[in-house]
Amino acid sequence: MKPFAVYVHWPFCARKCPYCDFNSHVRDRYDDMRWARGIARELRAVAELQGPDRPAVHSIFFGGGTPSLMSGAAAAHVLDAIAETWTVSDDAEITLEANPNSVERGRFQDYRAAGVNRISIGVQALNDQDLRELGRLHSAEDAKAAIRLAAGIFPRVSFDLIYARPRQTLEQWSAELEEALSFGTEHLSLYQLTIEPGTAYATLHRQGRLILPEEDLAAVMFETTQNVCARAGLPPYEISNHARPGAESRHNLTYWHYDDYAGVGPGAHGRITSGERRLATQAERLPEKWLSAVEETGSSLAQTEIRTEEAAEEHLLMAVRLTEWLDLTAYRTRWGFEPSRQAIRRLEQQGLLTLENDQLAATAAGRLVLNSIIRELAALEPVAA
Numbered sequence: 001m002k003p004f005a006v007y008v009h010w011p012f013c014a015r016k017c018p019y020c021d022f023n024s025h026v027r028d029r030y031d032d033m034r035w036a037r038g039i040a041r042e043l044r045a046v047a048e049l050q051g052p053d054r055p056a057v058h059s060i061f062f063g064g065g066t067p068s069l070m071s072g073a074a075a076a077h078v079l080d081a082i083a084e085t086w087t088v089s090d091d092a093e094i095t096l097e098a099n100p101n102s103v104e105r106g107r108f109q110d111y112r113a114a115g116v117n118r119i120s121i122g123v124q125a126l127n128d129q130d131l132r133e134l135g136r137l138h139s140a141e142d143a144k145a146a147i148r149l150a151a152g153i154f155p156r157v158s159f160d161l162i163y164a165r166p167r168q169t170l171e172q173w174s175a176e177l178e179e180a181l182s183f184g185t186e187h188l189s190l191y192q193l194t195i196e197p198g199t200a201y202a203t204l205h206r207q208g209r210l211i212l213p214e215e216d217l218a219a220v221m222f223e224t225t226q227n228v229c230a231r232a233g234l235p236p237y238e239i240s241n242h243a244r245p246g247a248e249s250r251h252n253l254t255y256w257h258y259d260d261y262a263g264v265g266p267g268a269h270g271r272i273t274s275g276e277r278r279l280a281t282q283a284e285r286l287p288e289k290w291l292s293a294v295e296e297t298g299s300s301l302a303q304t305e306i307r308t309e310e311a312a313e314e315h316l317l318m319a320v321r322l323t324e325w326l327d328l329t330a331y332r333t334r335w336g337f338e339p340s341r342q343a344i345r346r347l348e349q350q351g352l353l354t355l356e357n358d359q360l361a362a363t364a365a366g367r368l369v370l371n372s373i374i375r376e377l378a379a380l381e382p383v384a385a
Contacts, residue, residue: 004055005254006082008039009265011287014101018137018200019162019193023267024065025287036074038294040081042264042283045299047085049281050186055260056087059251060094062116068098072110078248078338093156093250095120100138100146108153118156120248126176128163135200137248147183151350158187164218165193166211173221174228179346181232186247190225192218219368225362238321239367256322258315264301266290271314278306297328302358303306311339313378320374323367325359332383339377347373 013024048053060082062075066144075096082088096111098104108119123143125131131140138146143159150157154187160179165199178190193212195205204210206372213221226236234242241252256263263270263281267290272283284290284300293300306314319326344360347353352366352373366373 002055003058003254003257003259004086005059005061005251005259005261006043006057006086007251007261007263007265007270008060008062008067008078008329009062009263009268009283010035010062010070011266011290012069014069014332015101015135015137016200018204019134019196020063021196021199023285027287031270032070032074033077035291036077038262038291039078042086042299042301043078043081043262045301046262046264046270046272046281049279049301049303050272051274051285054086056089058092059090060088060253060359061251062093062096064097066099066104066122067096068107068111070107072114074108075111075116076114093118093251095249095251097122098146099136100143102142102176105146105149108149109283112153117154118158119154120152120187121150121157121159123159123180124162125145125165126179129384130168133166134162144183147185151183151185157185158189158249159185161187162191162193163221164213165294166213168213168221170217170220170224174224177228178227179257181229181234186234187241187243187249188229188234189241190229192222209302214328221369223364226367234322237371238323256318258311258318266300270301278311280304280306298321308335309380311335312380316377316380317374320360320362320370320377323361325361327354328358328360336383337380338383340379340381343376343379349375350356 009023011023011025012027012030014026016024016026021042094116096116097120099122124134124136126140131138146159147159182347195202201210229235229242233244236242237248238252238347241249260272261270261355262272264283266283266287267285268283272279272281281303284293290300315335316339328338337346344355348355352363352369354361354363360374362370
């Protein structure tokens, strides 16, 4: 059966970062075991939608919010519930996102004992001034200590950085990237700062109080990131993710290959197969409403059937983010649709796409304007009978 993944959303943070538009909330106190029990109930509701013929789980991902605010006991309870509901592959990738704060680092051993075998640390910057401006609660030294500690506990370690930050120069980012690579982790997630609607940064940007690097400089930073990481043995496998060959995030690839995944916890999305139907699931977004719904009825999930053409478009939108080729023969067979051939030819002529032996991929230049490419390719055409 095709790969299947489980995403668990932990909605709580110690502070809301000004750039973040994720479904994260600050609460003074909560009973994390109560929330873990709620997640376990919603997991069982997903399994009931799938029916008796359930695929094995090959990836579990605790995201947020800040999952490292969970106790090890709460994480273990959720993992036990997954194992009771599905078969979990012996080599399943089990990732937990963590912040570098000392109180959260103290839980690393507990997460490892619970079964977590991959940690993803939200570092975001390696200097204190930028960390303060990003609203982070840790220092650069906290971050470095967390990376070193994690490397001694978990078999697999990744961490995140944000670039194209206010006032950041190419020289500064290049030096920071080299320092990040010096830790020798197998995976790095390197995101260009974007202004998301509804965030504090969006307000500051609108008021002219937050000035980002010019578009041309940001593009050079992106190209530098791709080249430096590739030379260091961590080539890009997706527009913002770099890994040693074989160390790519299995969970990320589940999304980008458009395979099935359960999404539970406040605001989580899922894509699952139920008989002959492909379903989109959406959990209640507000944490307290989510918990009430789950405790009263067993689930907060709303579900919508995805039409074949919609599924084909979603798959395409995800797949073109990858540096690997999209096999159009397999794509046509799966969906009965294909991207506009006229659009492909036009994008090829512009040097933004390559098409060889029915294998489609964005070029390095194309990855700089990926949203434009996606808009053109999304005009799908039925495959001729």
